[in-house]
Amino acid sequence: MPDSDAMPRSKAAKCLMLFWGFFKIAALVVGGGYAIVPVAEAEFTQKRKLLDENELLDMMAIIQSLPGIIAGNAALYIGFRCAGIAGALSALLGVATPSVLIILIIAIFLKDVNLNIPAIQGAFIGAQAAITGLITLTAIKMVRKTVQNSFTLLTAIAAATAAIVFKVSPVYVILSGALLGIIYKFSQKPTVEKPDAGEAR
Numbered sequence: 001m002p003d004s005d006a007m008p009r010s011k012a013a014k015c016l017m018l019f020w021g022f023f024k025i026a027a028l029v030v031g032g033g034y035a036i037v038p039v040a041e042a043e044f045t046q047k048r049k050l051l052d053e054n055e056l057l058d059m060m061a062i063i064q065s066l067p068g069i070i071a072g073n074a075a076l077y078i079g080f081r082c083a084g085i086a087g088a089l090s091a092l093l094g095v096a097t098p099s100v101l102i103i104l105i106i107a108i109f110l111k112d113v114n115l116n117i118p119a120i121q122g123a124f125i126g127a128q129a130a131i132t133g134l135i136t137l138t139a140i141k142m143v144r145k146t147v148q149n150s151f152t153l154l155t156a157i158a159a160a161t162a163a164i165v166f167k168v169s170p171v172y173v174i175l176s177g178a179l180l181g182i183i184y185k186f187s188q189k190p191t192v193e194k195p196d197a198g199e200a201r
Helices: 011-028 032-046 053-065 070-109 116-146 150-162 170-189
Strands: none
Touching: 011 032, 011 053, 011 070, 032 053, 032 070, 053 070, 053 116, 053 170, 116 150, 150 170
């Protein structure tokens, strides 16, 4: 199926696009749930234009706060935004199928194969290092987009400290950040637009 930057119009085409897109991502990405995020950003934010950067940040907060694997949550979120429940199921099926197939192949055909040989281990090490670079790039983009004032800077530092030093669960970190954000928003004085000189007359 050839890649296309154009967004399919029919629901069936959207579902097929979501399945194939997440299938390719899950088949090629090594390194866990966080590793899928920068690749999904390139596919569905930059190429397909399904989400903008702000929506991507919202998605990250939501899927991190919910139970379940990050890759599956991301697929459900993006799929639902694109094509409703059918799109969510198509995306979830796409992200799960490669792992199922690979595990079945290993269990059936490669059970006696030694996976600790240098070539295979070297491939894993190189791929994981590359994925780490992509995750770092995504993190830098999120910092530039999110940290805009002293409140967001202090909140980000406090969240990192809580997670790294005190081993606080990411769920509590995100929920605490959301609560602080609500308090901060309500504590701000609403800005009143001044009429220009023409209107004042």
